[in-house]
Amino acid sequence: MTQHIVEKTPVTLLGLGAMGTALARTWLAAGHPLTVWNRTPARAAVLAAEGARAADSAADAVAANTLIITCLLDDSSVEEVLAGTDLAGKDLVNLTTSTPAQARARAEWARERGARYLDGGIMAVPPMVGIPEAGGYVFYSGSAELFEQHQQTLSVPVGTTYVGTDAGFAALHDVALLSAMYGMFAGAAHAFALIRKENIDPTSLAPLLADWLVAMAPSVHQTADQLRGGDYTKGVVSNLAMQVAGTPTFLDTTEQQGVSPELLTPYFELMRRRLAEGSGEEDLTGVIDLLVR
Incomplete structure (x- = not known):
């Protein structure tokens, strides 16, 4: 009898604040290969001890996987962190808090660099992550194809609610x-x-x-x-x-x-x-x- 093993989608996560760390642990617990990077290496080291791969740089982290998730301080941080990375062929999911205008501009920025883009608005606090009954979820908007392909992975930490192809709608x-x-x-x-x-x-x-x-x-x-x-x-x-x-x-x-x-x-x-x-x-x-x- 042949046993079919479903491989979990590898994830790269940039940003390991309280929310990023909570997200990371849920993907690890669900068996997703996880590459992490943070400005403060000590935070990545903690997750490395739990099974994640700690990248030496943001560029290294982006190169590791197709699905790239950012959970950073603000929109400027996203641009700064991703400035030296190769996004061609990547699926960029931005969970950084931003305005609708910033999300739309970031979507165009990602498209010009060859990436599909999905913006996210997190309707949860870190203690709700990984606990379905807590009711947390993320609004997503942007590439419908990206969302459909990765919805199962994105729904591991909290629920998902897709609100349209306009990248600014999640933030709105x-x-x-x-x-x-x-x-x-x-x-x-x-x-x-x-x-x-x-x-x-x-x-x-x-x-x-x-x-x-x-x-x-x-x-x-x-x-x-x-x-x-x-x-x-x-x-x-x-x-x-x-x-x-x-x-x-x-x-x-x-x-x-x-x-x-x-x-x-x-x-x-x-x-x-x-x-x-x-x-x-x-x-x-x-x-x-x-x-x-």
């Missing part, structure tokens, strides 16, 4: 989701500030706040539907006029509690501006149009 999705996250953090910070001077245990507010945010989250689907259809009055429960009328209560409470209103006032101002255009029966969706003008 990444920043869009993280922007919403920071908005949530801002709202939570204001909520905790309101009770800070009261005899209220913040740990008692926390589960109420978490449940409330979860309950409000599905509203993004209605917002998306209104944006696509163009009718901002569709399905409205609390219209803009009513919500603007209620804002003084929030601002008065903030003042009475000795809390700065700076996290609330920019959004409230946008609401008032939208209402001034005569859109009182709308949802809050019209605020988005003010932001993109």
Whole structure:
């Protein structure tokens, strides 16, 4: 009886910070031959002791394999590290945080050097890597052929979500989701500030706040539907006029509690501006149009 052994795709990884090291260990654990390089050789030495091959230079690391993955500090670091390498015939997957414009420029830069390019936006933190139930994943955009060929390998550390051939889309999705996250953090910070001077245990507010945010989250689907259809009055429960009328209560409470209103006032101002255009029966969706003008 002949036993069929499936060979795992060899991977070259440039950049061994906290995220890069976590990624490296998952590929090693899954049996992928791994070549690593880092500016600080000691980090590569640690992984070499675990089974990776530590390259002497970035050029050496790139020459070792077809699939090249970068997880560096920023876009400038990618260009600097890859400047002296031969990318002809390589598949370059860039997991370095960048802007959509930088990703598009980097894709063209890679194409001019004979490489296929895929950009990635990591929606995970290092402790989530290698743990499927943690829910981490990476947005990918760029070469569809590259993604299809290497999806199985790329999905070893975390899940994969392909968002289009435009190389900038992964970064755009990444920043869009993280922007919403920071908005949530801002709202939570204001909520905790309101009770800070009261005899209220913040740990008692926390589960109420978490449940409330979860309950409000599905509203993004209605917002998306209104944006696509163009009718901002569709399905409205609390219209803009009513919500603007209620804002003084929030601002008065903030003042009475000795809390700065700076996290609330920019959004409230946008609401008032939208209402001034005569859109009182709308949802809050019209605020988005003010932001993109």
